[in-house]
Amino acid sequence: MNFQQQLAVVEGLGVPPDTQIRMDCPFCQNKNTFTVTTTSNSIGWYCFHASCSAKGKKNGEKTMEYVNVSFKKEDIKPQEEFKLPDSFKIVHSNDKALQYLHENNCWEACMWGRADIKYDVKQDRVVFLVKNPNTNKYAGAIGRGLNSKVYPKWYMYGNKDIPFKCGECKDAVIVEDCASACAVSNILTGIAIMGTSLKESHKKYLEPYETLYVALDRDATRKSYIIASELTSAGFKNVKVKVLHEYDLKYYGTPEIEEMFYGRSK
Numbered sequence: 001m002n003f004q005q006q007l008a009v010v011e012g013l014g015v016p017p018d019t020q021i022r023m024d025c026p027f028c029q030n031k032n033t034f035t036v037t038t039t040s041n042s043i044g045w046y047c048f049h050a051s052c053s054a055k056g057k058k059n060g061e062k063t064m065e066y067v068n069v070s071f072k073k074e075d076i077k078p079q080e081e082f083k084l085p086d087s088f089k090i091v092h093s094n095d096k097a098l099q100y101l102h103e104n105n106c107w108e109a110c111m112w113g114r115a116d117i118k119y120d121v122k123q124d125r126v127v128f129l130v131k132n133p134n135t136n137k138y139a140g141a142i143g144r145g146l147n148s149k150v151y152p153k154w155y156m157y158g159n160k161d162i163p164f165k166c167g168e169c170k171d172a173v174i175v176e177d178c179a180s181a182c183a184v185s186n187i188l189t190g191i192a193i194m195g196t197s198l199k200e201s202h203k204k205y206l207e208p209y210e211t212l213y214v215a216l217d218r219d220a221t222r223k224s225y226i227i228a229s230e231l232t233s234a235g236f237k238n239v240k241v242k243v244l245h246e247y248d249l250k251y252y253g254t255p256e257i258e259e260m261f262y263g264r265s266k
């Protein structure tokens with residue numbers, strides 16, 4: 001089979017984005033010899049069986065179509081509501097959690113109710129609750145470990161397709177983590193994608209904004225430009241990269257954020 005034929009078969013498997021799976025080979029039929037690896041804009045496949053030559057990788061436009069198709073299938077799945085575990089306590093019950101909120105400019109967002117923040121006593125994490133904007137119900141949560149033994153540093157509970165959002169401003173900024181989203185939320189709507197790549201599922205939550213800034217942490221500026229160009233090709237207007245020269249956004253207070261994005265004379 002040539003590359004295009006193989007690609008058609010592999011795309012037909014409907015593997016969602018950002019996945020690595022192992023399965024029976026659709027070409028040689030051997031058991032569990034076939035792997036498929038996807039990201040938001042690529043798909044690769046390989047068969048480990050000695051007699052089989054199935055392998056290939058596809059990046060780019062064609063793959064985006066494939067991702068959109070599998071995304072739409074996912075989209076019609078009913079979104080389950082996330083039940084808060086009993087281990088989630090009010091954030092005031094833990095000093096380290098409060099300290100984290102203060103040190104990372106999340107306290108104001110918490111006090112004003114822009115962010116719903118808890119403390120997970122079981123995992124020793126400060127937990128940012130994620131709401132589904134369509135149903136206004138909890139969809140999941142994102143927890144930041146509060147001691148070095150907690151792994152991974154960030155943990156996602158429940159739904160992983162909805163980004164964490166904080167604030168109700170007309171312009172939004174895409175950031176890496178929840179703390180940065182809270183830090184900006186007095187000035188801009190903060191949207192945390194939990195990492196440096198945008199998931200296909202995130203895009204529909206980015207639509208209602210006038211200007212969409214991308215401001216990943218300063219060590220990921222190149223990724224900010226990649227995301228901005230992905231969004232522009234997906235039809236988003238007015239996407240701008242905000243390069244951070246010194247610190248991540250969570251280390252700035254409201255006045256600095258305002259100056260950084262709008263200048264003093266807003």
Ligand SMILES: [Zn+2]
Pocket residue numbers: 025026027028029030033034047048049052053054
């Ligand atoms: Zn094979």
